[in-house]
Amino acid sequence: DANDEDLLSPNTVLNIAHRGASGHAPEHTIPSYETAEEMVGDYIEIDLQMTNDGELIAMHDADVSRTTNEEGLVHNFSLDEIKAFDAGTWFNEKNPERAQPVFSNVSIPTLEEIIERFGPDSNYYIETKTPEKYPGMIEELISLLEKQQFIGPNARKGKVIIQSFSEDGLQEVSQLDPSIPLIQLISYNDTASITNDQMEEIKDYAIGIGANYEHLTEEYVAKVRDAGLLLHAYTVNEEDDMKQLIEWGVTGIFTDYPDRLSGVLDGV
Ligand code: G3P
Ligand code: CA
Numbered sequence: 001d002a003n004d005e006d007l008l009s010p011n012t013v014l015n016i017a018h019r020g021a022s023g024h025a026p027e028h029t030i031p032s033y034e035t036a037e038e039m040v041g042d043y044i045e046i047d048l049q050m051t052n053d054g055e056l057i058a059m060h061d062a063d064v065s066r067t068t069n070e071e072g073l074v075h076n077f078s079l080d081e082i083k084a085f086d087a088g089t090w091f092n093e094k095n096p097e098r099a100q101p102v103f104s105n106v107s108i109p110t111l112e113e114i115i116e117r118f119g120p121d122s123n124y125y126i127e128t129k130t131p132e133k134y135p136g137m138i139e140e141l142i143s144l145l146e147k148q149q150f151i152g153p154n155a156r157k158g159k160v161i162i163q164s165f166s167e168d169g170l171q172e173v174s175q176l177d178p179s180i181p182l183i184q185l186i187s188y189n190d191t192a193s194i195t196n197d198q199m200e201e202i203k204d205y206a207i208g209i210g211a212n213y214e215h216l217t218e219e220y221v222a223k224v225r226d227a228g229l230l231l232h233a234y235t236v237n238e239e240d241d242m243k244q245l246i247e248w249g250v251t252g253i254f255t256d257y258p259d260r261l262s263g264v265l266d267g268v
Helices: 030-038 078-082 089-094 111-121 139-147 167-176 194-201 216-225 239-249 258-266
Strands: 015-016 041-051 056-059 124-128 162-163 182-186 208-212 230-234 252-255
Touching: 015 230, 015 258, 030 041, 030 078, 030 216, 041 111, 041 139, 056 111, 056 139, 089 208, 111 124, 111 139, 124 139, 139 167, 167 182, 182 230, 194 230, 216 230, 239 252, 239 258
Parallel strands: 015 041, 015 252, 041 124, 124 162, 162 182, 182 208, 208 230, 230 252
Antiparallel strands: 041 056
């Protein structure tokens, strides 16, 4: 894994545990993050949704039905209600070969619980999901991170990265605290391309781009890197793809299997 001083270096390939080690354990649960930490990734990745009483929780979807035993939108539930949901049995049913009794009935963690569990020695790569739909989400996130001293003058550089598909959401973070490293997420449907003007605009507020890997090309990676932006590819689970992207020059990879990426990086 990267040295802490080197986390944001353009010469590092970050191992970012996507939703934790979500290939091995139910995504966005404490066991998933614990597994990621055991596999010595550089960051645990956390998607954020917000409950109707304003609590930030770790969940990818706006709807709870894929990853819990309940149905409905996160923003229609209170934290107390959400806490009673079973966020692990679905994984055991879907992945019998990876099922573990300990996963059943595991609960959805709040961001605060994750931070308290893993503390200042871990690094956090946090995604604000649809911040435009959650008034107050960004203020809540920043205040939580300040309280833990994960951002601000005493924080280690790169301890927290904030990512979003929402440029407005990233701009809002940047206005509240311009020192937080930001990644602009982009999802390409076809061969990835970007203009110099677009890259200059992103450089105004972000240190790099997070892009889906399937449509990346060697030329695109070089162009983004030459512009002085970092490039983190998501979500890469096959070793051959990891090797190819590293050869092209990406500076980070989101993976559900941080153990596989560690193995690839050890061989580089
Ligand atoms: O955050 C990078 C990647 O996780 C974006 O895709 O849908 O898995 O959040 P998604
Ligand atoms: Ca994400």
